Amino acid sequence: MSILGSQYDVIQKLGEGGMGVVYLARDTMIQRLVAIKQLHRDGGSEEESLGERFQAEALALAKLNHPNITHLYSFIPKEDTYWMIMEYVEGKTLEDWLKIHQKITHQLAASIAVQILDGLEHAHRKGIIHRDIKPANVMINEDGEVKIMDFGIARMRNAQRITSHGKSVGTLEYMAPEQIQGHEGDERIDVYAVGNILYEMLSGSTPFQSDTDYRLMKDKLEKRAESIIQYNSTVPVSFEKIIFKALQCNPNKRYKSAMEMKIAIEKNLGSSLLDQSTLTDVLQASQVFTEPQKGSEIISVNKIFARAKSISGQFKVPKATKVHNSLLLLGVSILFCAILLIWGGGTSKEIVHEKTPVASEVTWTEPENSPQEVVLNQTSSEFEESPNEMYKRIINNTEVIPEAKEEIKKDISQPTNSKPSNQPKKKSEPKPSIIPEKTVKKEDNVKKPVVPNTPVKVPAGKIISITLKEDLSSEEKERDGKQIQLICNEDVVAENRVIIKKGAEVIGKIVDVVESTHSRKKALIGFVIQYVIAVDGSKVKLKSKRYRLYADTQGIPVTYKTGETFEAKLRGGKVR
Template identity: 35%
Template sequence: MIGHELGGRYQIIERIGGGGMALVYKAQDLLLNRYVAIKVLRQQFVNDEEFIRRFRREAQSAASLSHPNVVSIYDVGQEEDTHYIIMEYVEGQNLNEIIKERAPLQVDEAVRIASQICDALDHAHHNQIIHRDIKPHNILIGRGGRVKVTDFGIARAVTSATITQTGSVVGSVHYFSPEHAKGVATGEKSDLYSLGIVLYQMLTGKLPFLGESPISVALKHLQEEFEEPRLVNPMIPQSVENIILKSMRKNPNERYQSAKEMLLDLETCLLPERRMEPKLEFGQHDEDSTRIMPAIKPQQSIAGGVRRTREESKADEPAPETKQRKKSTKPLVWAGISILVILILLGMAWYFNKQLEVADVQMPKLIGLQEDEARAKLTELGLAVGQVTEKYNEKYDPGIVYEQSKIEGTEVKQGALIDLTVSTKKPLVKMPDLSELSLEEGKQKLLALGVKDGSITSSEEFSDADAGTVIKQDPGANTDIDPEMVSVHLTISKGKETVSMPDLTGLDEKAAASKLEDLGLTLIRKEESSFTVEKGKVIEQWPYEPGDTVERGAEVTLTFSSGYPADAINYSFGVPVAPAEPDKNSKIRIVFTDARGENQEWGTKTINTEQTFSVDLMLAPNKDGSVTVYRDDQIFATYPVSYIDAKQGTVPVPELPTTSDPEVDNPDPSDSEDPGVTGVTGNNGGEGNSQKENKGKKNN
């Protein structure tokens, strides 16, 4: 079966279980793109027509159950001689595996599981469905701890033929109720007895009845008492033991009267006020527990009947002395017996003849009636409901009969089976997951599902996903939808949003960080010293220049000024100045160069006396300074200031240039060739000579 495509729709993946009647496989539903479990009838039962008919009917009954603790039945089908049921796939373990791994379970966990099983049984019993095979193997525990009861109704499909073929009753004898073991009719209370055994096993790790053969176990259910659970596991509260004791009474009348009653007990048994409640005492022993049952063997009842008849004959045989007296009456007795037998035979012939005469009835119109109404009408006429098929029909509301196996007005025999076809709710499909598909691919997938083209709309928004792919969908993936009625909206990615990079140089850190945050960009901070940029402000931005296009979320590295380097010196240099002529105004302009830059303006002053101005210089190991003085827009003097001299305190004290010949208007041309003079202008050449002398003093 592995790899086989069943029904043109279900791809068999692997075998996940099996029992006496069927094998269970995990499969992929190719139409709805989901996993399902498929139960396939074993080959030895495919020729039992009665079994197959009841098998389908019971599967249809189980499909009518809709409860969170019941495994859902999706479909029933046949492919050649393969009969199968499609059901919900539950990812997890069955309770039998959990009991084997870690029994005894914690009391609260066992009670929680039993409560969910009981809730499922209550729902089933209200729908006139008896499980008849409650055992840990049929209890599935999903990943989230959700309990799912499976195999509803399958045990009811057993016939006398299948029992004979297999040599045993279908189901597990360890979980049989006494009435089940007897072979009499079982009902709701039989399911509750089995649930009591399951709770017993969860809390003790053992079964209440064990034996060398199924027959011996069945007899123990009928005759023997089980070891009380608190003797096996003293951690069980008395309130919980009471539930087990009551559910496992051999007399059904002493058990819970309904699953609802047992569920209410389970829901309250762990309350503090109930844990140490008194032990349940029953007025008398189960009448079934003291009854001695003979070993159950084929044909036992017939042989026993014959044997009892012979023993009774011997017991009634008259004593020897009375035999002679009765000989004379024997002919009359035999004549009477003969007449009686003839009368009985005539009566039986008349009776069976009457029974064989089945009345005809006219087939009523059932189409358009509710299913319950149709059933009642058939019952009223002495007809029986055969197979009920549920199938969607757009012309009829759910629950309405729209086909009947016998045409209205035809004559049918009383007791005939009438098959009905009933409309169901329109089948819904699961919304596919369209994420990461292109808009066109998403549309094609929806159209293939039956969604109308005009019902599909789309919009765009920025995202981290690839441009042109689906990032949102409404309805969401796996939502149940009606393809013909649903409206679908798809949101398509426009790719990552971009912004224009601003100029952040010169901003302080708070202002720069705020701008980047507003643009959705990430700040990476660096720091370095600077002579030109104030401490705490941006020196440089990288790798994006102002005006560059940047994706939101990108990282931007900003270098902030930490101020002047540690080895820089702030040196105050005193600059002497004097007017061109005493007591007459002269305009003095000072320009300086230091580590902060070239030809920086200090300022302009008007003087008419000798003065000394202070110029602050920032000096560094590779950045010496200089001060140039302009008087009346002519260079008056230039003073170099060495970093080393400033650091060592050996900077020469500057002196005013002197003039020796006021008649000379121009400096001596030879002065410009003297490398010791940076530059002096004066009224005559004598002034230049004086500057040479000053230079020599500065270098001393």
């Protein structure tokens, strides 16, 4: 089917909205795919207003030329209607992308938001306010680019108003409070929407949820959104503050521009933001996903690469960690040599010519120009074991006390066929085995150790008791956002193995501090519990409520005391 003469062949209908129909077509003159938007012409009472808005969208797009905004190629009035010929963006909307990934790390979310803010800053400098920024209007294309689209209700600064006074335009979940009240608004409307999107990317839902539009509007005008950290404990308090500043009900308290918000994010996260090349690689890899991720885990860059590779085999997986300490590598090498000697009964001379097993077991590959991301609480079974993790696992299964080290030295220095000494043997305590042993054939004269390498699934949802190891006071403002120490009060058993010991270290973070000297508020100290250290040295993520202790009256400090007990829930993962 051809439209507008023979130049455009329609391939299929892509969608339909309030203003028009969008088709996928091929430009036969230059052989490229395009999106063609046709204005509805139904003779209704709003036809004239729709026509003006359609032309306003085309005029807005014509002024814009930015990699994070879809391009307008042509605007054609014909056959008593209007046609817009636009760039065709193949990929997923951010809305569809989030349905698959649900919650992502703050580094990845911030990197996507910076791209959106870049595009908005360009539009704002051209005097254009989008007014309907939401995940459905942000595309992630197959090349890993973030693009803003649908300027259908965009408004040019100081232009004549198309909508009636007091009438709201936009999507309610992402609308700024002043839009709900029917005010015209300015660039800070788009800033509010980006804050909304960031909140959703990190927590899995928009800041306000309600069964009715009335209740949703009332909440947006009167309430403050719940803390993101209770849904995603990896989010820094300082970054959460940036998001909540963008979500201020009063526009005068928000960032004045998209650029100001972008600078705040970049200054706050610094080098942890993904560079453009890496973000492109990540978003491109994510295109292979079609099914939503199970559970409520937080999706990181490493997990996207690893799962994309497992699905398609095309994407390289970055190293989960780098070992920079040469002494650590030396220790690993020496330990493995000792184990091999005990295992095989060989001599040190034989071992010298063997390759160290560490290098052959590290199978990670690394994309070019990729940052070495160290993701906290990484327990996904897709990841190979790094030298650091391998070292920790062996050490945790090996209590190498000085006496044991001496025995290893003796095994190395004495030939296996040496005669027993006539000297009387001293009684000694039983020696701890390096690793669990399994008896082999009698003629081997040695017991070959077997490394337990079967991962055990953490019982997700199990509630454990935890005790505070230090006082937390409302008067220590400088500790806001800092880690706190707790201990686990019980053993956690899975598949007949203790995977978390009683007394294990638990880490939390202070997220609320209001001093008693505050002029208007009561003193407050609050924290969340983040993770516990398992027997293999890995970090098992925990979910806790946001514990808060308020003063009864203003001017009185409050303190959580050492020894107070709290609860947290295991979030899953695997422990070796």
